Amino acid sequence: MKNQTAxxxxxxxxxxxxxxxxxxIDFKVPSGHLIGILGPNGSGxxxxxxxxMNLMEADSGYVKIFGKDLDEVRSRLSYVPQRESVDxxxxxxxxxxxxxxxxxxxxxxxxLKSSDKQKVKASLEKVGMLAYADRQISExxxxxxxxxxxxxxxxxEADIYLMDEPFVGVDAATEEAILSILxxxxxxxxxVLIVHHDLQSAYQYFDWMILLNTRLIAAGPKEAVxxxxxxxxxxxxxxxxxxKLGEIIAREQFPLREPDFKEKEGSGxx
Ligand SMILES: Nc1ncnc2c1ncn2[C@@H]1O[C@H](COP(=O)(O)OP(=O)(O)OP(=O)(O)O)[C@@H](O)[C@H]1O
Ligand SMILES: [Mg+2]
Numbered sequence: 388m389k390n391q392t393a394x395x396x397x398x399x400x401x402x403x404x405x406x407x408x409x410x411x412i413d414f415k416v417p418s419g420h421l422i423g424i425l426g427p428n429g430s431g432x433x434x435x436x437x438x439x440m441n442l443m444e445a446d447s448g449y450v451k452i453f454g455k456d457l458d459e460v461r462s463r464l465s466y467v468p469q470r471e472s473v474d475x476x477x478x479x480x481x482x483x484x485x486x487x488x489x490x491x492x493x494x495x496x497x498x499l500k501s502s503d504k505q506k507v508k509a510s511l512e513k514v515g516m517l518a519y520a521d522r523q524i525s526e527x528x529x530x531x532x533x534x535x536x537x538x539x540x541x542x543x544e545a546d547i548y549l550m551d552e553p554f555v556g557v558d559a560a561t562e563e564a565i566l567s568i569l570x571x572x573x574x575x576x577x578x579v580l581i582v583h584h585d586l587q588s589a590y591q592y593f594d595w596m597i598l599l600n601t602r603l604i605a606a607g608p609k610e611a612v613x614x615x616x617x618x619x620x621x622x623x624x625x626x627x628x629x630x631k632l633g634e635i636i637a638r639e640q641f642p643l644r645e646p647d648f649k650e651k652e653g654s655g656x657x
Contacts, residue, residue: 423595489542
């Protein structure tokens with residue numbers, strides 16, 4: 388169902404060693420959108436996903452998935468962690484890694500059916516890694532490993548996909564292929580949240596955006612979020628170094644609006 392609330396983050400504050408790295412984050416994401424999570428290094432993007440996945444305890448606030456706690460709907464979520472945080476030396480073949488996407492909590496010992504195996508195969512094919520199915524994951528290049536993790540996520544057939552910088556280390560053709568898969572999921576009504584650090588491509592890639600810098604700068608349809616006021620607030624003086632904002636503005640010709648998103652909260656389709 389498009390535009391029901393898929394994800395709600397309410398007044399979330401989270402810390403490492405008592406130092407808050409997310410501060411009173413509050414937004415709702417409607418289903419059926421491809422959403423970019425943007426912000427400078429250290430702005431809390433990964434921490435936000437970890438909180439959504441209940442991988443760390445928040446100081447305050449809560450996260451609801453389709454109005455429920457994560458434990459009730461865990462199998463409807465799929466998470467691809469940031470590359471650096473994965474131990475790529477664990478002994479498993481490419482196929483076994485993707486098969487993990489077909490197991491459900493509480494059902495770990497069941498044997499995979501042939502329909503599961505088909506799904507695994509189709510997912511590997513989608514990311515162009517079927518030919519590597521019998522290789523050890525540790526023996527692949529960084530970009531190939533990333534593609535296998537994305538295949539595992541696709542095999543899960545979730546309703547919400549959370550991916551932390553999935554395009555890091557993949558070549559341009561693969562990036563385009565993965566983006567088209569993710570857009571396809573969105574078109575099927577799935578909700579796809581992607582941490583992305585490239586401002587140059589962000590406006591083209593996503594229809595919704597969440598802009599972070601410890602605090603929430605803005606969340607909503609990209610036209611309301613991606614403007615110079617918000618980007619300066621998020622990136623500050625680093626913006627000139629990171630990207631040529633002027634060029635992006637000229638190229639995309641997005642309307643320069645005041646931060647007035649509140650009135651549109653919860654609706655992605657105007
Ligand atoms: N395990 C940890 N222990 C202590 N501090 C941490 C830990 N993980 C992250 N931090 C700190 O929390 C802040 C937010 O980190 P986070 O990884 O969420 O940022 P990010 O936006 O994902 O950055 P990047 O773009 O570099 O991936 C940073 O200041 C970081 O140093
Ligand atoms: Mg990160």
